[in-house]
Amino acid sequence: MAAGANKVLVAQGGGPTAVINQSLAGVVLEARRHLGIERVYGARHGVRGIINEDFVDLTAETSHNLELIAGTPSSALGSTRDKPDIAYCQQIFKVLQAHDIGYFFYIGGNDSSDTVRIVSEQARAANYPLRCVHIPKTIDNDLVGNDHTPGFPSAARFVAQAFAGANLDNASLPGIYLAVVMGRHAGFLTAASALGKKFPDDGPHLIYLPERVFSLDKFLADVKATYERYGRCVIAVSEGIHDASGEPIAAQLAKDLERDAHGNVQLSGSGALADLLCEEIKTKLKIKRVRGDTFGYVQRSFVGCVSDVDQREAREVGEKAVQYAMWGDASGRTSGSVAIKRTGFYSVDYELLPLDAVAGKTRTMEDAFISESGTDVTDAFRMYLRPLLGSGMPEAFRLRPAPVAKVLGK
């Protein structure tokens, strides 16, 4: 370790998850046990906190409270939506230098990994001894080179449990139920709805992913066929569904209908897509009971729905990040992006990928995970996702009823 640059800085970027504080606790607790480390700082609200020198000293925070915070969803340091360009990164680097930061850990998704990459390159060019590690986090599960990303399993568990419940509700009061799930480019989270199914006629009966082109006519035909078969239909829709030209369906529907209550279509934090699709079903298929939900922010922030597997992995990627930075990986690399590597059913190991192997790239669902119909997942996806959801998944049970002969009727 270079003399002087003996401080650690950790920050959190992008959308919060249920386990991002596990990674924070992993970094802080692990960094504090290394003798060469003088201080462990946290930046408030991600990169914005760095350029504003808005730091807090985590050296004296109790281990006990850090453990409690680890179990609390959302970003305890605060987050930001800022996407730094080169000049912004130069600012970051200047601040890191001024505070004798020798180790920079940034917990985030695609954009965050790119920030880490640029800052790392600037440090190298300036011959400043900075070790930079990106710690993965995103409910979208869209980082390349990762088996999966911390945060996704807990959000997936929420979606699976929500659909398990919605299916029961819909079976009780039959009709159409449709819910819109987050994930603009990657359908993993929407696909997780399939893990809410148990009995063969359970919903979701139809799943629409951004990896496949959405056709409104095909959608209405699918819904009609399912409704005729089961007398009801439960549908999972990604917020990112789009037509062949890439135009979001929400925008297209709003236009087609010459309606503008949702004017400037915003995919998240709005019920527009669900409402517009429900409207199509009601008018075109003449089905009366049609209900639409938009899971919204609850799916990433709900307190009390977390995968224990996700928790422990999120903790470990934080710890491993510090260990890689201190000791290097097998090849001696001390900067990079920590990734989860699946080794068994179910076991994992961790590795440090080069930053440019991850930064700014977007993973989408493999074809092998999507059924030929395009509206369901495969067993390969179930095998992939089930272990991530963790222990104690609630299960639904049914009456196995013996019908009673009619006395008055027929």
Place this chain on the structure above:
Amino acid sequence: MAAGANKVLVAQGGGPTAVINQSLAGVVLEARRHLGIERVYGARHGVRGIINEDFVDLTAETSHNLELIAGTPSSALGSTRDKPDIAYCQQIFKVLQAHDIGYFFYIGGNDSSDTVRIVSEQARAANYPLRCVHIPKTIDNDLVGNDHTPGFPSAARFVAQAFAGANLDNASLPGIYLAVVMGRHAGFLTAASALGKKFPDDGPHLIYLPERVFSLDKFLADVKATYERYGRCVIAVSEGIHDASGEPIAAQLAKDLERDAHGNVQLSGSGALADLLCEEIKTKLKIKRVRGDTFGYVQRSFVGCVSDVDQREAREVGEKAVQYAMWGDASGRTSGSVAIKRTGFYSVDYELLPLDAVAGKTRTMEDAFISESGTDVTDAFRMYLRPLLGSGMPEAFRLRPAPVAKVLGK
């Protein structure tokens, strides 16, 4: 017991809850241990299943599976939205007679209790020995004569946990967050959002209930003041908010804005109200980050968020219903509506109310539960609700950060 009329019929009506199957299991398991009972039937999809003679024989269902179903949310027998009138009730009575039903248990809310009342009167008029017990259930908590209703505590727990998470998310990425909660006439479920607060500056900062007249100008002023004070604002809004004339705000906003994507305003199963209120905040207050969710069906059906207190009470109201019908209450009454009576902090007992004391009446929030500002709850409400939420409520924790002196800045 009259000879012949020795069968039990149980049915479930209205919107499902997380614990309505506890009451079902309570009825079936208790009824089966009474020697005089020949059969225990269930009607599929509530009163509709009765007039269609769509019965299943629950006598042979295993106790083990009934226990598992008790832990499964939503109505295992299926439900209905039918609201029987006198003629419909006559149909019901005719079917009960034809099947030698001597005991009729209907698990439901306001409308269901009124159905039980009418059927009971018809039996008495016909001199047919029918004992009718209404078993309370509603997430809205709007039955009179009840301390609270089974189903409400679990839905309240969902809402409290959802707001605890939304508050953390909003603190991480500051802005405005607004979520619409079910409950058209009674604000109990919306008010439950207050139980998601822990630290003094936690949200929800503002709570809008149907028990108070909603003014858009006042709302915008409240939001502005909160945003200026905390740099963020979390808001809970009942789907039932209305102006002084009683007109729903959703309808009014849609009209004001001359926008009709939500045309025929439907309060549940639509994101209209949240989106319209967000639009008002964005345009009138010029705040950029404004997000709206509508909790929708998830709040009543989510698998995996249930109050253990709610579970045991829902089970007991089912058991007690059968015991009252078999043995009568202290006054000898064998028909009525089971109610939960609070006796301590926290303990309960049960009583059998006359059907006409409950049927068709709507309870709303007591004034003592609503703060003078009209946008918060009182400690009396916290005392009322907290024990109902049950054990193991997740808790949020925070960093207690020591600021670091700036090196470059200022």
